[in-house]
Amino acid sequence: MANKRLACRECHLVNGPDAQNCTQCGSSSLTEDWAGYVVIAHPEQSEVADEMNVTSAGAYALKVR
Structure with missing residues (x-):
């Protein structure tokens, strides 16, 4: 079974x-429940x-629960 990001x-x-923490904003609120x-x-x-208010390059989840 693969590890989920x-x-x-x-x-x-x-x-x-x-x-343990987000590499961009430092938040510890991370989840496997995203799409x-x-x-x-x-x-x-x-x-x-612009729509997502993203200012740094990277990979982003569109929907986070």
Whole structure:
């Protein structure tokens, strides 16, 4: 069984399966309960990043529960 990656409930960044805190915002509120995945390479040029309030490149969950 594969380890599930963890999404941050605060900023939606997808972190590694062993993360204790979000590598972007530092929140300890991480969950395996998320859906959808988007990789944002150039947030300053991305309408999706603008809608999600993302300012840093990375992989983000679209829906976090």
